[in-house]
Each structure stands twice: as C-alpha cells, then as structure tokens.
Amino acid sequence: MDQIIAIVDDEIKIRDMVRTFLENEGFKTVEAADGVEAVDIMDNDKVDLILLDVMMPRKDGLQALREIRLKHKHVPVIMLTAKTEEIDKLLGLEMGADDYITKPFSLRELAARIRAVLRRSSSNADILEADELLLRDEITINISTYEARLNDEILNLTPTEYKILVTLARKPGRVYSRLQLMNSAMGEEYVNYERSIDTHVSNLRKKIEKDPAHPKYIHTVYGIGYRFGDKK
Known part of the structure; x- marks a missing residue:
C-alpha cells in the first residue's frame, strides 16, 4: 500500500513542487495550506507522515504540532522551516517533531529524510x-x-x-x-x-x-x- 504524506505549507508553489516529486517517488499525498487545515487532515485522513511548515497563517506549524501530538502521537512529523537559528530547530524537536529540514532544501534530501523517518517509525x-x-x-x-x-x-x-x-x-x-x-x-x-x-x-x-x-x-x-x- 502506498504511503501517504501530508504536505502542509502556505506556499502553493512549494506544495506543488513537493507533491509532484513525492508522487514520482511512489508516495501518495494530501495537502493543507495552514495549521488549521493540517489538524483537520489528521482528524479525517490516514496519514503516514506529516511535512509541516513552521511559518503559516491562522495557526503556525508549532501550534498545529502541539494539537496533532495530543491525538496522533505515533505519526512522524518533519518540520519545514526557513529559520536557521538552532533554538527554533530545538523547539520543534522539544514539541515532538521527529526531524526538521531547513528551506531551501533539496528534494532528494527531503525524500531521503522521509524514508529514513518512516523506516525508523515502522521498525x-x-x-x-x-x-x-x-x-x-x-x-x-x-x-x-x-x-x-x-x-x-x-x-x-x-x-x-x-x-x-x-x-x-x-x-x-x-x-x-x-x-x-x-x-x-x-x-x-x-x-x-x-x-x-x-x-x-x-x-x-x-x-x-x-x-x-x-x-x-x-x-x-x-x-x-x-x-x-x-x-x-
């Protein structure tokens, strides 16, 4: 069964780019434009991993992560962030993220990180x-x-x-x-x-x-x- 990746980012160009690449890599995808939609996706769809942007309108990635972790503790989360400060990366890890990747990122590196986190979670x-x-x-x-x-x-x-x-x-x-x-x-x-x-x-x-x-x-x-x- 194909694994489903939730792509959560307010930039449609990034969602389109990541979706196209991941689907070519054999994944299925669902999308959300902000943290509110991300929480809704998790409540209504079977998702194997979440790519969660930090800076988003209505509800940012860290707020969404806090809510998601309360209900879906076993679903792996990779944070996507344009911030480079170490404290921002550590904050995501402290709140329950499994990994992070800083924008701009290589799509091949992203796919490798996704596979590594999924492998770690399933094993x-x-x-x-x-x-x-x-x-x-x-x-x-x-x-x-x-x-x-x-x-x-x-x-x-x-x-x-x-x-x-x-x-x-x-x-x-x-x-x-x-x-x-x-x-x-x-x-x-x-x-x-x-x-x-x-x-x-x-x-x-x-x-x-x-x-x-x-x-x-x-x-x-x-x-x-x-x-x-x-x-x-």
Missing part, C-alpha cells in the same frame, strides 16, 4: 526481537502493542522517544554514546545531528521522571552519553 518493534514485555520498576514496555506505561498510565511518546527508551531499557546500566543512540533511534543518516539526541532525551525525561533534574531512569554519563539507571 520500532524490531529492536527487541526476543522480548515482548520489559518491566523496569514503574515503567512497562509492551513491544507487541508498541506501548510504554508509567504506573499503568500510557506514555505519550514520539517514535524517536519510544525507540530511545527501548534501546536504553533493554540493557540497564550499559552506557550508550550519543552517536550510538542516534544510530539506534534515528539511523546512520543522522550522525551529523547527534547533539539533537539531547533534546529527545530531555523530552523523554519530562515524561517518565518525577524530577527530570534528578532522573531515576535515564542518567547522563558526562562526556559520553546516557544509561538506563534502573537495574531491576
């Missing part, structure tokens, strides 16, 4: 082939249902956050470098973005830790990376 269950259930104190991860719970409450994790959690929880105490986590959670295509793993880990801590500043589960190993602290 989340593959990293624990032999395990169906992980119990880590108050955290339970059910691989077969792609769910993580904290004290029996379902955690609203993005695909990247989920894969980071599973990677770390599989081997408590083992130290993973940022590059190792990036390869596991996002793939080798993202080796040059390894510092963004800190943002994903920070988001994850906010969701699973009672006190993110003094984490119980995900510990920083300074100068190296992270480890899962619970060894039960």
